[in-house]
Amino acid sequence: MTRERSDVTTLQVDLGERSYPIYIGQRILDDAGLYRRHIPADQVMVVSNETVAPLYLERLTTALDGFRVASVILPDGEEYKTLEVWRQIFDALLAERFDRQCTVIALGGGVVGDMAGFAAACYQRGVHFIQVPTTLLAQVDSSVGGKTGVNHPAGKNMIGAFYQPRCVIIDTTTLDTLDDRQLSAGLAEVIKYGLIDDPEFFSWLEHNMERLLARDPGALAHAIERSCRDKAEVVAADEREGGRRALLNLGHTFGHAIETGVGYGEWLHGEAVAAGICMAMDLSRRLGWVDQADLERVVDLMRRARLPVAPPAGIDRDAFLRLMAVDKKVLGGRIRLVLPDRLGHSRISDDFDAEKLDQTLRQYGRSPG
């Protein structure tokens, strides 16, 4: 019944029996065939938010004609990624009396995907799950790899599960309705892939940043595909972050401290990651792993992507140390960081001169007020 469309790119995340495809294409959000292929029974719960639902929920629901579809609309923003809001998904599932064979679809950005995925992981100890990311950040990062969860006031993503979707459906035309700030936030994660292990992609980004900001469909498609490919490879090698997968946290230990420190929702996740990557580059420079010119190239690219290159005032050195101490990247009391060791390559390390980290934190940290 479903014809393979030639204009859809399919990537595979190789995880044995938990393997799944990522579909990337234009106007595939309502491709009924894709859903029919991955939904095993008739009950479907769409989880979305107040911003995305008015734009796309009806199109998705129409494509799901023939299924028994219900939806739950969450408030929009990182500050709502809490246990309390998460609970609303269970209220909706139980109000519909949905059973173990039901499918949860996340329609929205990273917050919706993380919460819907974590609810799918826990409802009746696990039901089917599909990601339909509608922000650049979710399309290039959070929808792929199975990290789900919610925040705790004391730390980002502290409560969650590894839970893989049955498929990821990336409709690049949804970026047409994304606001500029959200687009830029997504670009921070795109630049991240270039810095972890893809110097060629970093260079491509330097040459194509203006096309991306102008939402050139070809440029966006390339950036999304390359990012998903890079991420799928790392996740396939290390699903539960025993080693290599931690590389994907480049800029995130500093970034999570920023998000928690200023209050969830004040800064977008991608904005905090951008500043965090600049801090990681600064530390690498102090360690002599990269030089001043490399640092400037990264800072320059972030600026061109309209992203912050330093944290906001209000988080000083002591606050950074305190906030970083609860991050999941801490092991046995030592701070473990992902640090570039040349432009386009990073390593995981807890073996660096702590004094240099202190210098970076003093340089970037500023007292409140």
Place this chain on the structure above:
Amino acid sequence: MTRERSDVTTLQVDLGERSYPIYIGQRILDDAGLYRRHIPADQVMVVSNETVAPLYLERLTTALDGFRVASVILPDGEEYKTLEVWRQIFDALLAERFDRQCTVIALGGGVVGDMAGFAAACYQRGVHFIQVPTTLLAQVDSSVGGKTGVNHPAGKNMIGAFYQPRCVIIDTTTLDTLDDRQLSAGLAEVIKYGLIDDPEFFSWLEHNMERLLARDPGALAHAIERSCRDKAEVVAADEREGGRRALLNLGHTFGHAIETGVGYGEWLHGEAVAAGICMAMDLSRRLGWVDQADLERVVDLMRRARLPVAPPAGIDRDAFLRLMAVDKKVLGGRIRLVLPDRLGHSRISDDFDAEKLDQTLRQYGRSPG
């Protein structure tokens, strides 16, 4: 450093890389060697409740000398097995700034084990977990097999995870402090194993019920070991309840309806299961799968174990149907039940005369007031 003790029985739950031992013995709750063998790093969070902590927490903490130990004490009772109370475990873990290498120990009955295990499954997407069950019900059933979770007002165990412990430490002397009602509740699950696939054990229980009620150590040890062995075998064959494991739900679909219907905490889980097993036997008799004498043997054994053999007033036929419809045993709208098809053997079936089920519900259901 740790000497293998000759007075400790060790059973193995075979689950590939998630395999783990069940230790059964007297006064092993504070056997430091057992803990040292299964705790990989220095941070330990003991989760207990207001009833059990005053009795055993200090002994356990003393045995954990050398580790960094913290504890969180939850209120006691099924009515507290909620998302809200569960959250307190994360508050405690984060207040201590515990990292990914920490170990959560559940010290208590089934409610503590289910909530602590579910928190261990979700804290930083999964940390180490040890079960130290102190009620008969937890020792013979809930501590083994990795089912964890909390209740939702609309249904029992609706939110949870499959998450295996690193080991289960069953100290049979903790039953000395268990009240009579809790002991009886545990016996309901013990009798269940006899009815699922162990007629010899059922017969042994008929001959030894008075010894069990008198807390004869030898009789209790045999009943616990046999129950754990039966359960471990089923779990090893079907960890995530794709098929055979559902047999362990004998009496539970009716039982969950009773617990949800009268309000969590009014009836103990084991009491509801006892009444539920009698209802399942009644339905089997109506279907001609067992005869009246078999039904009477089961009812008689439950009575001798001081357990209820029928639900309380207040749940009529319609309430049963409504409550059973949200249970996880429902698939595609059909009610799937575990039903004895001879004394000492049960099967999973959704292919039975619905009129007979209706007769059972009318027989046992009674209107409120």
